[in-house]
Amino acid sequence: MRSAGTHWVLLLLPFAVIAALWIAATLERRGGPGFVRRNGAVVATYLLLAVGLWALVMIVLPQISMVELSFRPKLPAAQMGGPRDVYTLENYRYFLFGSTVSTAHWNVTHLHAFGLTIVASVLVAAFDFALCYPLAFYMAQSAPPRRVRLLLLLLIAPYWVNEILRAFAFRIIFATSGLLNTLLLGAGVVAQPVDFLGLDVGMYAGLSYAYLLLMVFPLYNAIESLPHSQIEAARDLGAAWWRIHLDVVMPYARPGIASGCTLVFMLTSGALAAPLVLGGPRSLWFTPIVYDRFYQAFNWPQGAAYACVLLLACVGFVLTVLRLSRLSLGQITR
Amino acid sequence: MTADVELDRVSVRFGGFTAVEGVSLKIEQGEFFSFLGPSGCGKTTILRTISGFVEPSQGAVRIGGRDMRGIGPNRRPTALIFQSLALFPMMSVADNVGYGLRVRGVGRRARRATVERLLALVALSDQGGKRVDDLSGGQRQRVAIARALAVEPQVLLLDEPLSALDLKLRQHMRTELRAIQRRVGLTFIYITHDQGEALTMSDRIAVMNRGRIEQVGDARSIYEAPQTGFVAGFVGETNALPGRVVAVADGEAEVATALGRFRGRNPRRLMAGVAAVLFVRPEFLHPGGGENECAAEAVDLAYEGSVTHLALRAADGTRLTAQLAAAARSAAPAPGARLRLGFAARDAIVLPPAATDA
Numbered sequence: 001m002r003s004a005g006t007h008w009v010l011l012l013l014p015f016a017v018i019a020a021l022w023i024a025a026t027l028e029r030r031g032g033p034g035f036v037r038r039n040g041a042v043v044a045t046y047l048l049l050a051v052g053l054w055a056l057v058m059i060v061l062p063q064i065s066m067v068e069l070s071f072r073p074k075l076p077a078a079q080m081g082g083p084r085d086v087y088t089l090e091n092y093r094y095f096l097f098g099s100t101v102s103t104a105h106w107n108v109t110h111l112h113a114f115g116l117t118i119v120a121s122v123l124v125a126a127f128d129f130a131l132c133y134p135l136a137f138y139m140a141q142s143a144p145p146r147r148v149r150l151l152l153l154l155l156i157a158p159y160w161v162n163e164i165l166r167a168f169a170f171r172i173i174f175a176t177s178g179l180l181n182t183l184l185l186g187a188g189v190v191a192q193p194v195d196f197l198g199l200d201v202g203m204y205a206g207l208s209y210a211y212l213l214l215m216v217f218p219l220y221n222a223i224e225s226l227p228h229s230q231i232e233a234a235r236d237l238g239a240a241w242w243r244i245h246l247d248v249v250m251p252y253a254r255p256g257i258a259s260g261c262t263l264v265f266m267l268t269s270g271a272l273a274a275p276l277v278l279g280g281p282r283s284l285w286f287t288p289i290v291y292d293r294f295y296q297a298f299n300w301p302q303g304a305a306y307a308c309v310l311l312l313a314c315v316g317f318v319l320t321v322l323r324l325s326r327l328s329l330g331q332i333t334r
Numbered sequence: 335m336t337a338d339v340e341l342d343r344v345s346v347r348f349g350g351f352t353a354v355e356g357v358s359l360k361i362e363q364g365e366f367f368s369f370l371g372p373s374g375c376g377k378t379t380i381l382r383t384i385s386g387f388v389e390p391s392q393g394a395v396r397i398g399g400r401d402m403r404g405i406g407p408n409r410r411p412t413a414l415i416f417q418s419l420a421l422f423p424m425m426s427v428a429d430n431v432g433y434g435l436r437v438r439g440v441g442r443r444a445r446r447a448t449v450e451r452l453l454a455l456v457a458l459s460d461q462g463g464k465r466v467d468d469l470s471g472g473q474r475q476r477v478a479i480a481r482a483l484a485v486e487p488q489v490l491l492l493d494e495p496l497s498a499l500d501l502k503l504r505q506h507m508r509t510e511l512r513a514i515q516r517r518v519g520l521t522f523i524y525i526t527h528d529q530g531e532a533l534t535m536s537d538r539i540a541v542m543n544r545g546r547i548e549q550v551g552d553a554r555s556i557y558e559a560p561q562t563g564f565v566a567g568f569v570g571e572t573n574a575l576p577g578r579v580v581a582v583a584d585g586e587a588e589v590a591t592a593l594g595r596f597r598g599r600n601p602r603r604l605m606a607g608v609a610a611v612l613f614v615r616p617e618f619l620h621p622g623g624g625e626n627e628c629a630a631e632a633v634d635l636a637y638e639g640s641v642t643h644l645a646l647r648a649a650d651g652t653r654l655t656a657q658l659a660a661a662a663r664s665a666a667p668a669p670g671a672r673l674r675l676g677f678a679a680r681d682a683i684v685l686p687p688a689a690t691d692a
Contacts, residue, residue, distance in 0.1 A: 227418060227420065229416045229417075229418050229420035230420045230422060232387060232407070232414075232416070232420065233414070233416055233420035233421075233422075234422075234433070234437075235406070235407050235408050236385060236386075236387075236407045236408065236412075236413060236414045237408075237413070237433055237434035237437065237481070237482075237485055238408045238409070238434055238437050238438055238485060239408060239433075239437040240408065240437070243437050247422075247433070247437075248422060251424040251425075252423070252424060254424075
């Protein structure tokens with residue numbers, strides 16, 4: 001078992017952080033009316049407690065325990081907390097180099113899946129952007145309000161259906177004897193049914209669709225606040241339509257673009273339902289591997305290590321992209 | 335002089351609504367031409383029709399003799415200055431000014447030379463590197479002018495560009511706009527609902543109402559010789575006395591109104607017996623006698639420095655205003671005093687009633 005000290009730290013940490021937030025709020029009061037004065041003591045206390053507890057119990061603590069777990073060896077329950085339960089880098093070593101008994105230099109399978117997941121997630125985000133930008137622009141700048149409401153409803157309605165069910169629906173569409181193949185065969189476009197699932201078309205379609213809304217809405221919000229006169233001004237000055245988008249609309253919507261792309265990238269790289277349900281036999285997405293570490297290999301420490309690697313890679317990637325596009329984290333959350 | 339912009343029986347309809355109805359007009363090269371009218375009179379639609387954002391439902395727009403039908407705003411020899419200015423906030427001042435050249439594929443060096451020349455023209459030479467948001471309202475105004483001039487348009491269109499500025503700056507920008515126009519010698523077409531702007535800056539003014547042009551002329555003729563009741567009432571302060579023509583002679587008409595019989599100029603040659611309105615401006619209404627006389631009671635005095643406004647009420651309740659110049663201030667009556675008002679026949683004008691509900 002874990003030492004009693006760890007438990008105490010974990011139990012006391014929420015209160016320590018709440019205290020820190022309280023002190024920060026009090027300090028803020030020095031310049032103008034502070035947080036407490038603005039909201040009243042009762043509301044301020046509630047906000048601090050609610051946000052503090054939520055952030056800590058739901059986000060920070062589980063992550064900390066995952067990180068801690070990832071540095072432990074896999075041991076039978078009886079040996080936990082025993083002399084062999086020491087901190088180790090074994091799980092991370094395994095990710096890079098594989099089993100100690102294997103002959104390969106690198107853990108090719110897992111590294112390949114990891115790289116593919118990152119690259120494919122970037123492509124999915126880019127594809128979603130290409131798909132959503134014209135739609136978002138149309139809704140934000142051209143469409144009459146009535147049509148905007150209809151489009152929003154059409155966009156949102158499918159998401160009332162559970163994510164797993166949606167994935168299965170894609171399976172029905174893309175299966176060898178599925179809807180799409182029936183249509184293609186019936187129209188005489190193909191002679192043999194196409195194995196869309198084996199070619200991973202189904203998986204990528206499912207992944208692209210899964211987080212589409214998270215691309216549409218930030219884009220829509222960003223473009224909607226662009227005064228239409230700016231587009232007209234660019235046009236009046238002689239710009240062709242594609243230049244107007246490149247020079248005026250996209251730079252203006254940059255925070256929304258970054259926000260949408262980051263959300264889609266992060267969620268796609270961590271998606272589980274679409275790869276599990278729609279992945280072909282040869283497809284190797286990283287999240288099912290993490291899932292297998294936990295529930296097939298029952299190697300929780302190793303699963304935790306894999307999850308940490310994925311999380312760190314994604315956060316690092318996103319921060320790098322933001323730095324390169326000279327956007328701050330605050331701007332994309334606006 | 336050649337016609338630079340020609341509107342030939344232009345009508346614009348949006349669905350069932352007619353925004354502009356049969357407007358024909360020739361605007362000459364190098365002219366400062368204003369469209370003046372209340373909001374919703376169709377003046378902005380005319381501007382958007384000339385710039386190409388709106389196609390006329392009927393009639394033709396010709397610029398430099400060339401029919402503009404089917405030519406988009408990005409390919410017309412016009413540049414529009416928007417009411418909101420519509421500067422690009424994510425570009426520097428210099429990039430804003432150079433944008434029109436950039437999309438035309440003008441090289442960086444040639445672009446910089448033009449931008450510098452134009453920034454000097456609008457007195458912003460050292461501000462090129464700044465962000466648009468860091469400039470003051472008047473400076474942003476001048477950036478918008480420079481940006482529009484950079485594409486070397488044949489015609490510059492201005493859509494109430496001064497309306498967002500405060501009074502002092504607005505008056506300053508009037509002189510500045512006029513000076514810039516003289517310097518570059520371009521045709522300026524200016525849209526405004528502010529008669530002061532139109533009267534002070536323009537070579538000619540078109541007064542618009544309900545999608546139609548009521549009168550075209552220079553500032554003096556618009557103010558001193560209005561041709562319709564709408565123009566007389568919209569441009570400048572005036573007292574309107576409705577009545578009926580009872581006699582005409584020597585270019586003058588005598589109108590029977592609720593306050594009595596008055597004589598005034600009769601430019602529209604109204605015949606005896608028709609309904610008419612007699613207009614007399616407050617600055618021509620004096621305490622004391624005159625060719626035309628009526629009695630009224632002083633209600634209120636408003637002192638405004640150079641002039642004093644006098645609000646009056648006639649016996650039948652008609653409200654009148656008179657304006658006393660500073661020199662005549664000693665003649666100002668106290669509120670409540672009864673007095674006689676007089677005005678000369680040449681200072682009053684008799685026009686047909688405005689067709690407000692056509």
